[in-house]
Amino acid sequence: xxxxxxxxxxxxxxxxxxxxxxxxxxxxxxxxxxxxxxxxxxxxxxxxxxxxxxxxxxxxxxxxxxxxxxxxxxxxxxxxxxxxxxxxxxxxxxxxxxxxxxxxxxxxxxxxxxxxxxxxxxxxxxxxxxxxxxxxxxxxxxxxxxxxxxxxxxxxxxxxxxxxxxxxxxxxxxxxxxxxxxxxxxxxxxxxxxxxxxxxxxxxxxxxxxxxxxxxxxxxxxxxxxxxxxxxxxxxxxxxxxxxxxxxxxxxxxxxxxxxxxxxxxxxxxxxxxxxxxxxxxxxxxxxxxxxxxxxxxxxxxxxxxxxxxxxxxxxxxxxxx
Numbered sequence: 001x002x003x004x005x006x007x008x009x010x011x012x013x014x015x016x017x018x019x020x021x022x023x024x025x026x027x028x029x030x031x032x033x034x035x036x037x038x039x040x041x042x043x044x045x046x047x048x049x050x051x052x053x054x055x056x057x058x059x060x061x062x063x064x065x066x067x068x069x070x071x072x073x074x075x076x077x078x079x080x081x082x083x084x085x086x087x088x089x090x091x092x093x094x095x096x097x098x099x100x101x102x103x104x105x106x107x108x109x110x111x112x113x114x115x116x117x118x119x120x121x122x123x124x125x126x127x128x129x130x131x132x133x134x135x136x137x138x139x140x141x142x143x144x145x146x147x148x149x150x151x152x153x154x155x156x157x158x159x160x161x162x163x164x165x166x167x168x169x170x171x172x173x174x175x176x177x178x179x180x181x182x183x184x185x186x187x188x189x190x191x192x193x194x195x196x197x198x199x200x201x202x203x204x205x206x207x208x209x210x211x212x213x214x215x216x217x218x219x220x221x222x223x224x225x226x227x228x229x230x231x232x233x234x235x236x237x238x239x240x241x242x243x244x245x246x247x248x249x250x251x252x253x254x255x256x257x258x259x260x261x262x263x264x265x266x267x268x269x270x271x272x273x274x275x276x277x278x279x280x281x282x283x284x285x286x287x288x289x290x291x292x293x294x295x296x297x298x299x300x301x302x303x304x305x306x307x308x309x310x311x312x313x314x315x316x317x318x319x320x321x322x
Contacts, residue, residue: 001019001020001021001022001096001097001098002017002018002019002096002097002299002300002322003017003018003019003020003060003095003096003097003299004016004017004018004060004061004062004095004096004299004300004302005017005018005020005057005058005059005060005061006047006053006057006058006059006060006061006092007057007058008057008058009047009048009049009057010047010048010049011048012047012302012303012304012306012307012310013303014047014057015047015061015095015302015303015306016303017299017300017302020060020096022097022098023093023096023098023099023100024071024100025071025072025073025076025100025103026073027073027074027075028073028074028075028076028102028103028104029072029073029076029100029101029102029103030069030071030072030073030076030080030087030100030101030103030106031069031070031071031072031098031099031100031101032065032066032067032068032069032070032085032087032098032099032101033067033068033070033097033098034065034066034067034094034096034097034098034099034322035066035067035068035084035115035116035321035322036065036066036067036114036115036116036118036119036120036296036319036320036321037062037064037065037066037094037095037099037119037299037319037320037321037322038063038064038065038119038120038122038123038317038318038319038320039302039305039306039309039317039318039319039320040063040064040123041151041309042063043061043062043063043306044306044309044310047061047306053091053092054090054091054092055091055092059092059093060092060093060094060095060096061092061093061094061095061302062089062092062093062094062095062096062099063088063089063091063094063123064086064087064088064089064094064119064122064123065086065087065089065094065096065099065101065119066084066085066086066087066109066115066116066118066119066122067084067085067087067099067115068082068083068084068085069081069082069083069084069085069106070098072103073103075103076103077103080103080106083108084108084109084115084118085106085107085108085109086106086107086109086118086119086122086277086281087099087101087102087105087106087107088101088102088105088274089101089105090102095299095302095320096299096322097299097322105274107122107277107278107281108278108281109281110281110282110284110285112285113281113284113285116291116293116296116319116321117284117291117293118281118284118291119317119319120291120292120293120316120317120319121155121280121281121284121289121290121291121292121317122277122280122281123152124151124152124154124155124292124317125155125276125279125280125283125284125289126273126274126276126277126280127152127155127239127264127273128152128155128156128159129159129276129279129280130264130269130272130273130276131152131156131214131237131239131264132156132159132160132163133272134237134262134264135163135212135214135235135237137160137163137164137165137212138164139164139166140164140166141164141165141166141167141211141212142165142166142167142169142205142208142209142210142211142212143160143165143167143168143169143210143211143212143213143214144169144170144171144201144210144212144213144214144225145157145160145168145169145170145171145186145214146170146171146192146213146214146215146216146217146242147171147172147173147192147216147217147240147242148168148170148171148172148181148184148186148189149170149172149173149177149178149180149181149184149315150177150180150292150314150315150316151216151317152216152239152240153170153181153214153216154180154181154184154292154316155289156214157170157181157184157185157186158184158185158288158289158290159288159289160185161185162288165212167187168185168186168187168188169186169187169188169189169190169201169204169205169210170182170186170188170189170190171189171190171191171192171197171217172189172190172191172192173191173192173193173312174191174193175191176315177315178191180315188204190204192217197221198221198224198225198228201225201228202228205228209228209229209230209231209234210225210228210229210230210234211229211230211233211234211235212234212235212236212237213225213229213234213235213236213237214237214239215236215237215238215239215240215247216239216240216241216242217240217241217242217243218238218240218241218242218243218244218245218246218247218248219241219243219244219245219246219247219248220243220248221243222236222238222247222248222249223247223248223249223253226249226253226254226257226259227257229257229259231257231258231259232258232259234257234258234259234260235259235260235261235262236249236259236260236261236262237261237262237264238261238262238263238264238265239264239265247261249261291317292315292316292317293316293317293319294308294314294315294316294317294318295314295316295318295319296318296319296320296321297318297319297320297321298320298321298322299320299321299322301320302320305318305320
């Protein structure tokens with residue numbers, strides 16, 4: 001079968017199309033014929049070496065895929081054969097025509113949802129839902145959603161008011177993404193490509209304060225937000241670092257304002273994320289969460305897809321099709 005092998009750590013060019021053996025399932029596993037494979041931002045960090053890989057290259061790359069179950073291992077429900085599902089691998093193996101994954105990760109795709117849309121919405125929605133649950137909005141809050149036009153931010157922007165936000169302020173990178181963030185439900189949008197965007201935020205707030213910050217940018221700008229957050233009730237949910245580093249905030253920074261920062265990461269957090277898949281796909285069928293697809297590329301264009309994701313020029317998910 002054709003697969004994309006990560007030949008080493010480095011730039012997109014380390015992702016190379018090769019012929020490899022078709023995988024077969026072990027106990028508790030299944031194999032799907034892949035129809036859609038999402039390219040995820042964290043995957044670019046793994047490929048570059050910024051995040052550690054579960055196994056050493058060379059290895060078939062990739063986290064997730066959607067497709068039809070064609071083979072099952074011992075202990076797996078035979079009713080899954082022929083069903084369309086999304087799956088999550090053990091950290092590698094999804095950039096391929098056939099994908100082996102734990103059967104426990106399989107989520108049936110509703111008949112009215114395409115495999116491309118299921119692949120595109122799964123990760124973003126599955127992270128957004130526990131973020132919103134953790135934020136515990138009670139109604140009336142002003143929230144800031146960073147990088148709101150794409151990825152997890154796009155799902156948060158679509159869902160925030162349903163979960164109780166009264167005012168959604170968003171950041172986005174550039175005019176085109178700013179327009180998209182507004183279309184997804186943001187009341188005001190600030191271009192975070194401008195180095196003085198925290199100053200623009202203060203002007204937008206005009207004396208009011210932020211109750212909740214969904215922080216995906218991290219870095220040093222996170223500290224600049226503390227002075228415009230609601231004392232005592234203000235809370236930051238830190239789940240990403242598009243700047244290249246987590247939020248550079250210490251307990252000493254938080255104490256004068258009585259604020260809290262919740263790190264949305266780690267095994268227990270990921271377990272919450274994995275439990276949300278069915279709810280996400282159901283929302284995609286009802287229209288309460290719209291899949292954001294930038295483009296569909298062929299499997300052998302995986303390196304190009306990574307280049308586009310790292311350039312942050314995409315508005316929506318890039319999906320690979322074998």
